[in-house]
Amino acid sequence: MPTTSAAVSNLGALDAAHHLHPFSDMGKLNAAGTRIIERAEGCHIYDNHGKRYLDGFAGLWCVNIGYGRREIADAVMRQMNELPYYNTFFGTTTPPTVLLAQKIVSHAGPNINRVFFTGSGSEANDTWLRMARVYWAAVGKPSKKMVIARRNGYHGSTIAGASLGGMKYMHEQGDLPIAGIVHIGEPYWYGEGGDLSPAAFGLKAARELEQMIDELGEDNVAAFVAEPIQGAGGVIVPPEAYWPEIARICKARNILLVMDEVICGFGRTGNWFGFQHFGVEPDLAPIAKGLSSGYLPIGGVMVSDRVGDVLVNEVGDFNHGFTYSGHPVCAAAALENLRIIDEEGLVERVRNDIGPYFAAGLQSLEDHPMVGETQSVGLMGAVQLAESKATRGRFEDRERAGVEVRNHCLANGLVLRATADRMLFSPPLIITRDEVDTMIRTTRAALDAVWAEAKG
Numbered sequence: 137m138p139t140t141s142a143a144v145s146n147l148g149a150l151d152a153a154h155h156l157h158p159f160s161d162m163g164k165l166n167a168a169g170t171r172i173i174e175r176a177e178g179c180h181i182y183d184n185h186g187k188r189y190l191d192g193f194a195g196l197w198c199v200n201i202g203y204g205r206r207e208i209a210d211a212v213m214r215q216m217n218e219l220p221y222y223n224t225f226f227g228t229t230t231p232p233t234v235l236l237a238q239k240i241v242s243h244a245g246p247n248i249n250r251v252f253f254t255g256s257g258s259e260a261n262d263t264w265l266r267m268a269r270v271y272w273a274a275v276g277k278p279s280k281k282m283v284i285a286r287r288n289g290y291h292g293s294t295i296a297g298a299s300l301g302g303m304k305y306m307h308e309q310g311d312l313p314i315a316g317i318v319h320i321g322e323p324y325w326y327g328e329g330g331d332l333s334p335a336a337f338g339l340k341a342a343r344e345l346e347q348m349i350d351e352l353g354e355d356n357v358a359a360f361v362a363e364p365i366q367g368a369g370g371v372i373v374p375p376e377a378y379w380p381e382i383a384r385i386c387k388a389r390n391i392l393l394v395m396d397e398v399i400c401g402f403g404r405t406g407n408w409f410g411f412q413h414f415g416v417e418p419d420l421a422p423i424a425k426g427l428s429s430g431y432l433p434i435g436g437v438m439v440s441d442r443v444g445d446v447l448v449n450e451v452g453d454f455n456h457g458f459t460y461s462g463h464p465v466c467a468a469a470a471l472e473n474l475r476i477i478d479e480e481g482l483v484e485r486v487r488n489d490i491g492p493y494f495a496a497g498l499q500s501l502e503d504h505p506m507v508g509e510t511q512s513v514g515l516m517g518a519v520q521l522a523e524s525k526a527t528r529g530r531f532e533d534r535e536r537a538g539v540e541v542r543n544h545c546l547a548n549g550l551v552l553r554a555t556a557d558r559m560l561f562s563p564p565l566i567i568t569r570d571e572v573d574t575m576i577r578t579t580r581a582a583l584d585a586v587w588a589e590a591k592g
């Protein structure tokens with residue numbers, strides 16, 4: 137529908153009048169006004185005043201191949217003209233859907249051979265939760281229903297997704313989590329490690345899982361779910377000892393290991409999937425975001441043979457699915473996206489070249505009085521803000537510290553995100569060394585400015 141020029145010049149007012157934004161205080165947002173993003177190219181976005189920003193966040197952790205890739209638009213156009221939609225419910229499928237499933241599992245190792253498609257990461261989390269319970273019922277253990285998740289984890293915004301997530305501010309609205317989902321602590325050494333070494337703390341955090349399983353009774357627990365590296369929670373990279381210990385516990389106690397790859401998947405960590413970085417293997421793995429680089433919405437669950445063989449051979453009908461499961465146009469976009477990641481060697485580039493370069497840049501900020509630590513894997517990184525470095529002391533108003541650094545960056549043409557007092561980085565995988573330098577330089581300038589205000 138063409139908008140009138142009056143309407144275009146008035147977009148801000150129309151937005152305030154008619155559009156409810158996710159995760160926003162609409163009263164405050166309407167008063168402050170929204171930024172209108174009109175176009176993008178490579179690693180840069182442009183607002184309606186023509187101001188250019190370096191997107192250090194790849195949209196929302198998703199634009200892995202960068203903006204403006206013509207190949208995706210062409211693939212989408214071809215598929216739109218050929219077959220814009222058909223369902224996969226009643227014994228039918230479409231070519232890009234099949235090819236995409238095959239392409240995804242070709243990167244996931246020998247034990248993962250099947251994909252169930254969804255429209256988003258949240259739906260992917262709802263999907264594996266139902267799948268895990270169906271699996272246990274089919275193998276004669278119907279009492280195994282409960283799920284153990286983590287505080288400060290993020291698994292989406294549907295009722296199940298928000299319940300699996302461990303965000304207190306989400307649980308507070310609308311009586312969450314739902315029954316059957318409990319949370320243990322997160323492997324966040326800087327914030328919660330106390331006097332323990334990172335290695336000792338990593339083991340301790342993992343062993344909370346064992347204690348919780350024993351408390352609930354192994355026969356009542358279906359699965360443990362976690363992000364390989366917490367994203368929205370603050371890009372929290374667990375100590376090395378953590379994941380192997382988690383995998384050991386899941387195996388010993390016979391519960392499914394679910395790794396939420398919605399952010400970590402598709403090259404972000406310098407491997408195809410985050411679980412490969414940590415050398416462990418999940419039974420189920422929700423995916424989305426980088427799967428299509430955000431060009432069109434699509435998600436899914438990667439299913440190991442352990443679960444997949446039971447689903448296929450024992451369960452009969454799995455009564456679950458979405459109108460848009462395996463949507464041919466979204467699948468065509470994702471397929472082209474994966475082709476680009478493959479052929480341009482972006483995963484290897486992140487692992488061997490730009491990832492280490494970015495890590496060195498982040499580490500160069502560690503001499504700043506306001507930086508407590510930096511962490512990164514591949515092109516996913518965090519700067520922990522500190523009020524006093526020596527004691528890992530944090531600002532009294534953590535939210536404010538992060539927001540101020542973020543706003544300084546924004547004013548100087550860099551988009552970053554803050555989770556409380558951690559600054560989060562997740563740029564497109566095609567980012568150049570020059571652009572990394574700009575990102576680090578702008579961040580340092582913002583730290584200088586906020587530190588001067590705080591201590592001045």
Ligand SMILES: *Cc1c(COP(=O)(O)O)cnc(C)c1O
Nearest residue numbers: 256257258290291292396398399
């Ligand atoms: C973004 C995200 C989700 C939710 O995905 P949506 O597409 O927003 O529903 C789930 N898990 C993780 C780890 C995420 O980062």
